[in-house]
Amino acid sequence: MNPNLIILKKWHLKFFSERRTTRENFKLDMTVTYILVLLFIWVLWIYYVWTLNVNATKWYNIRQLEIEKKNLSVEKELLEVKMAELESLDTIMKSDYVDYMEKTESPEYLVIKDNGWYAFNYQETN
Numbered sequence: 669m670n671p672n673l674i675i676l677k678k679w680h681l682k683f684f685s686e687r688r689t690t691r692e693n694f695k696l697d698m699t700v701t702y703i704l705v706l707l708f709i710w711v712l713w714i715y716y717v718w719t720l721n722v723n724a725t726k727w728y729n730i731r732q733l734e735i736e737k738k739n740l741s742v743e744k745e746l747l748e749v750k751m752a753e754l755e756s757l758d759t760i761m762k763s764d765y766v767d768y769m770e771k772t773e774s775p776e777y778l779v780i781k782d783n784g785w786y787a788f789n790y791q792e793t794n
Contacts (some may be wrong), residue, residue, distance in 0.1 A: 751757060760766065
């Protein structure tokens with residue numbers, strides 16, 4: 669017989685082989701590793717959801733700003749059309765202020781051509 673077994677039996681100690689202790693430690697290490705991997709996956713999932721939320725709110729704000737920019741540009745174009753209409757010759761001629769303006773005696777007009785510009789007199793015939 670093995671002398672170690674005799675001594676262990678004498679003191680009534682249980683027999684633990686190195687193989688059994690190593691196997692039990694290995695099972696414990698696998699459990700800890702499994703729990704750590706699950707915890708890491710959970711942390712990554714929380715980070716992913718948080719990142720999606722941050723990006724979604726940023727894109728929502730950017731979209732709101734784009735809509736406001738589009739509305740303001742449309743309003744600007746409408747105001748430019750209204751200004752052009754108010755500054756047009758037809759509108760000026762139809763207004764009541766034309767009656768109070770002085771008539772020009774010999775107006776000079778500037779004509780721009782491709783070759784250059786020319787000034788000439790234009791006589792109104794009444």
